[in-house]
Amino acid sequence: MKGKKRKLKDIFADYQSEFMKGIKLLNTIINNFINNKVDKEKAREVIISEKKADRLKEEFIEYLYKNKRALPFLVEDRYKIITSLDKVLGVAEMTARSLAVYPFNFNSKLEKDFSNLNRLCFEIMEALIKATTVIETDFDKTKEYLSIISSLRRSALDLKFQMLAETYERMDNHLEIILFDNLISLLYEAISRAEEISDFLNGLIIKYPSR
């Protein structure tokens, strides 16, 4: 039984590192995009990373359901965690793909805000992955990460609308507005989904001790 348990943990650890690899790549692509450099190669790497993570997710789910666990509802909770993380990575892939085909130069006036949003997204994802790790062993430590995610998400929301306001004011090209709006929304969607997972983890922390 010990070997089996370690294996499930290992698959999840592999998934987490693939997830972070994809997020780091997206972070680099966005930084390059701000400097008007379209990095199609890195965008492809994000797609590859998402595919790898997808395979790991399937392996994890198969293992989760094929092996009897003491808490069947924990199987469902773990399933939800990994599938939700996968959706975040899916949005990251969509963002990378959109950046690779964006047909305009980046508006330099938005450089600082977009860079900040990019940083916040990365920090939120990092905290999320840490939270999904420590929830296995320490609820108090998990709460700390969840609180970080919550506060960073609020800053990200402010930034999103700040940038949208500036975009609508200054850009003349409607197509550029629509596409840039789409980019910001995609990036924020990843953040928003991360917060949904954070809320779910918070629910688990409350649910388990009060059973």
Add this chain to the structure above:
Amino acid sequence: MELTQAAILIIIIILSIVIAFGIGSNDETFSTIYGSRTLQMKHILILTTIFAISGTLILGRNVSKTVGTGILTITITNSVVITVLISTAIWLILSSILKLPISTTHATIGSILGIGLFLGGSNSINWNTVLVMSIYWILSPIIGYFVAYFSYKIIHKLIINKLSGLRSFERAEKIFSYILIAVISINAFSRSGNDCSNAVGILTGIEAGVMDLNLALLITGIGFSLGIIVLGRGVIKNVGTLTELHPSTAFACEIPISVILFIGTLYGIPLSGSHIIVGALIGLAKARKTPTKKGLWKLILIWLLTFPASALISVMIYFPTSLIL
């Protein structure tokens, strides 16, 4: 063997299977294991079959159990015993079809009362014994309620509240589930041996010398397990889902109850296992502030109906039974 003797033997075998089937059909021993999802139904049915047959073969040898002694003051004939057992089995089967757990002893006493009143009037009944038993049946769910309520609170405070991290919860629940399976398996083993003794008694008592004891035990063991497989699964599902269960909460419910039932048996207190477990599950739901399944009134109603219904069935069955035996 003469033709008539062979025919009677076949009838007796069928009757003992029906009785064992009826008792098995209302056996809810594994309900908390099912409710807490510790084992799947197919595994539960395999285990119950193993314990039903082995329990009957090993523990069912003690066939000295008497039906009606202490309650009836009239002479208890073979036809009275058979009538009581068949009517009990019928009421158990009817309750099991409705997926409702009842007390086997409760149904047996109801049948005894019916036949006693019919044959000897109210003077043939030892009403004091009936009254004492009735008090314990009322007390049983109340005892179960409070025991489960407080044992959950204690386990929660001493163990669950001190856990942190999903892995530690999983580990604790795993330990709880192992203990639960072990205790309930012992319960199932002893219960099948004890409950089947009535059905075995018919085969060995009435047809003394004709039927081999091991064969009689095997037949009733199979009848008992068939009862669980065919109808008992519905009762197990119904009781197991009265409230949300996990191995730890099922543990909080089952273990103290097993201890109380053991003490009850030791001191000759006729507590009802079915009544206690239902009361305990309600107590557990109250302690956890979680809802119970709708339709609890059906349980109360069937408990109230058990006495008059089994009494009525026994009177109806007495005529054909007395003609055969």
